[in-house]
Amino acid sequence: MAGAGPSLTPQQDGTRDAQRIFEAYGRFVASPQPETESQRFQARIRRLNTRVNLLNERTYEAVETCRPYFEARGAPPPPHQTHEKIPAMLLAFTAAASREPGALKALYDQWEEHFDHYRNWCIFHEILFDALVSSDDEALEEARAYGVKTGQRKEYMAIASVDEYVKLYGELHTWKEVKG
Structure with a gap:
């Protein structure tokens, strides 16, 4: 036939088919595979662990x-690190992921809400x-507005100096946590 390319030998034809199969397999492997519920939560926990480490x-x-x-x-x-139980909680969640994904979801949602508060x-x-x-003063007003928006303790809203901050922080947090 005029204009047609050279005909392929059986070996070349087989090589071309193998190449097509290989390319199709590569596309399949590269395409997103459906995840199990357990795998999804383990991935979320890994991402949360990264966020926790950055926050710490x-x-x-x-x-x-x-x-x-x-x-x-x-x-x-x-x-x-105010919340030293964070790593232990994350390990517990990871361990539970493969066994009870439903229970893990409830725990994770509760923990994520706690993390956002922290x-x-x-x-x-x-x-x-x-x-x-x-x-x-302007930055102080912005801080107070952020405190109101995120539900922080009202005692902090009236603070006007570092001395007051240190005293109140000690009364409300540090000393109890360190001693207790």
Whole structure:
């Protein structure tokens, strides 16, 4: 036939078919595979664990920032990791994932809500403390607005100085947690 390409030998034809099959298999492997409920929750837990680690790093940095202010007033600074049970909880969730995905979902949803509260708590204290240290009234109002929006303790809304912050923080958090 005029214009047709050279005919393939049986070996070449077989190679071409093998190549097509290989390419089709590659597309199949690359396409998203359906996950089991257990695998989905394990993936969510891994992502949450990453978020927790980043938040703990941020908390550590915030504590180191405020440490001199607490020590100058003879008060221990906040603990670096307020929620030391976090890693144990995550391990328990991961272990439960393959056995009881339904129960895991309930636990995870409860924990994620707790995590969001913890994150908001950390952000609130960080911006409040920064505003107090810099004596920035506008930043202080923004911190208070964030505190109201995220449901933080009302006692913090009236604070006007670092001294008041250190005293109140000690009364409400650090000393009880460290001693208890």
